[in-house]
Structures are given as structure tokens and as C-alpha cells.
Amino acid sequence: MQLARFQNKKLTKEPITMLTAYDYQFARLLDQAGIDMILVGDSLGMVVLGYESTVPVTMEEMLHHAKAVRRGTEKAFVIGDLPYMSYQISVEEAIRNAGRFLKEAGCHGVKLEGGQEMAETVRAVTRAGIPVVGHIGLTPQTATALGGYKVQGADAETAKRLCDDAVALSQAGAFSIVLECIPTELARHITETIPIPTIGIGAGPFCDGQVLVTHDLLGIFDKFTPRFVKKYANLAPLIKDALAAFLSEVREGKFPDADHSFGGGEEGKGKKTLP
Numbered sequence: 001m002q003l004a005r006f007q008n009k010k011l012t013k014e015p016i017t018m019l020t021a022y023d024y025q026f027a028r029l030l031d032q033a034g035i036d037m038i039l040v041g042d043s044l045g046m047v048v049l050g051y052e053s054t055v056p057v058t059m060e061e062m063l064h065h066a067k068a069v070r071r072g073t074e075k076a077f078v079i080g081d082l083p084y085m086s087y088q089i090s091v092e093e094a095i096r097n098a099g100r101f102l103k104e105a106g107c108h109g110v111k112l113e114g115g116q117e118m119a120e121t122v123r124a125v126t127r128a129g130i131p132v133v134g135h136i137g138l139t140p141q142t143a144t145a146l147g148g149y150k151v152q153g154a155d156a157e158t159a160k161r162l163c164d165d166a167v168a169l170s171q172a173g174a175f176s177i178v179l180e181c182i183p184t185e186l187a188r189h190i191t192e193t194i195p196i197p198t199i200g201i202g203a204g205p206f207c208d209g210q211v212l213v214t215h216d217l218l219g220i221f222d223k224f225t226p227r228f229v230k231k232y233a234n235l236a237p238l239i240k241d242a243l244a245a246f247l248s249e250v251r252e253g254k255f256p257d258a259d260h261s262f263g264g265g266e267e268g269k270g271k272k273t274l275p
């Protein structure tokens with residue numbers, strides 16, 4: 001069982017890897033790279049749907065992308081991110097929507113944002129047999145209420161609240177918790193305090209695992225880059241160059257050439273049949 005594997009990784013201090021995917025092809029690439037967990041994050045709202053925040057993302061949009069990701073995954077543990085208002089209204093709705101990720105999209109688990117106030121929901125969803133990842137610190141769905149996209153837990157009061165949140169989620173049955181944008185020492189303390197793995201994003205090196213938005217680390221999403229993102233590639237300029245080359249070659253009549261046409265050479269141009 002994969003959950004035991006993640007728990008074991010915490011005990012043996014083997015870092016857990018998680019990245020986002022929103023479609024079949026990226027899921028294949030991540031799976032082939034040997035990633036432990038793929039998160040179909042509601043960040044897809046900003047990264048691939050062009051929304052200003054994650055708030056407008058719907059369950060139907062999430063399921064559409066989660067199904068594609070599952071089709072591209074053989075080994076990784078796939079987590080569907082419950083979008084805003086799909087789990088806050090009632091525990092029943094939370095179970096129903098979490099269940100849809102498993103039944104309709106074939107995900108292995110779900111993630112939801114929130115601390116102690118979500119403990120009852122996490123308990124109920126877990127009891128329904130659905131593995132849950134918690135998410136505390138900077139929770140993008142409620143970023144406005146938190147004062148914007150900024151570090152959380154920087155003062156003693158909020159740091160204590162985040163510790164209590166982590167303990168509550170762990171006791172409610174979450175099998176892992178994402179810690180987003182919190183100070184390194186607080187993340188270390190939480191990681192050492194709770195028995196389940198923590199997955200950090202902007203939470204320093206002492207978490208049990210790390211997650212990033214794949215489009216950020218590849219340098220594809222160039223609208224803004226949070227400080228905690230390390231760009232392992234800068235693909236946006238490469239993509240722009242490739243597109244510019246295509247446009248100019250087509251406009252200059254250089255593409256398609258004989259190598260990319262059936263029949264080859266000048267005489268092949270315009271032929272509709274295979275050679």
C-alpha cells in the first residue's frame with residue numbers, strides 16, 4: 001500500500017517528491033521520471049485556465065483534468081485537489097466530491113485546505129476510505145482572508161495555531177500535510193512533532209518532502225515567480241523562439257520542405273496521397 005510507503009519514507013528520512021500535473025502528457029513525463037505523488041492542483045485555474053486565482057475553479061474542471069492525468073500515470077500516487085466550495089459547505093458534500101475524484105477520475109487520494117476547522121471533514125472523508133492530504137500555511141483559496149500571498153506563521157500566535165492545525169489534521173486521519181510558505185524552523189518543528197509526512201512548498205529543507213508547480217520549475221508559467229520557486233529550466237523563451245521560427249519559416253515558404261512532405265521535393269508539394 002502506497003500510504004505505508006510514504007510513512008516509511010518519513011521514518012527512514014527518504015525525501016518524498018510531489019509535483020503538479022494537469023494533463024496526460026505532463027503526467028506521463030512525471031511518472032516516467034519516478035515522481036512519488038502527482039498533485040492535480042487547483043493551481044490549474046491560474047496556470048492553464050487563466051483565472052486570476054484558484055477561487056473560480058469548479059469540480060467539473062478538476063475532474064476533467066484529473067481524468068487526463070490518471071490516463072498518463074502508471075506508478076505515481078495521484079491526488080485530486082478539492083476546489084474552493086466543494087468541501088466547505090457540509091461534510092456530506094466533502095465526502096461526495098472527494099469520492100468523485102476516486103470514482104470518476106481514478107485518483108488515489110484528495111487534498112483540501114484548512115486546519116482545525118477542517119478536522120471533522122478530514123475525519124469523515126478518511127472514514128469513507130479516501131486518503132486525505134491536508135494543506136496549511138498559505139492556503140491560496142483563502143489568501144484574501146490571510147492578507148494576500150505572504151508568509152504565514154511568522155509570529156508566535158500564528159505559529160502556534162499552525163502547529164495545532166497540523167496536530168489536529170494528523171489526529172483526524174490525514175496521511176500527509178502540505179506546508180505552504182511558512183518559516184523554515186516552524187516547518188521543522190511541525191515535521192518533528194507530527195507522525196505523518198509533511199510536504200513543503202516555500203517551507204524550507206526540513207520537511208519530509210517537497211512539492212512545486214511543474215510549470216513554475218520548468219519556467220513555462222512566466223506571469224510571476226514566487227521566491228520559493230527554483231527554475232530548473234527556462235522553457236518559456238525556448239518555446240517562444242520555436243514558435244517564432246515556425247511563423248517565419250511558413251511565411252517565407254521554407255516549411256514544409258521535402259523532408260517533411262510526402263513525395264518529397266518540389267514535385268511532392270500539394271500531393272494529397274502517400275508516396
Ligand code: KIV
Pocket residue numbers: 020039040041042043044081178201211212213
Ligand atoms: O494547487 C496546487 O498546485 C497546490 C500546490 C501549490 C501545493 O496546492
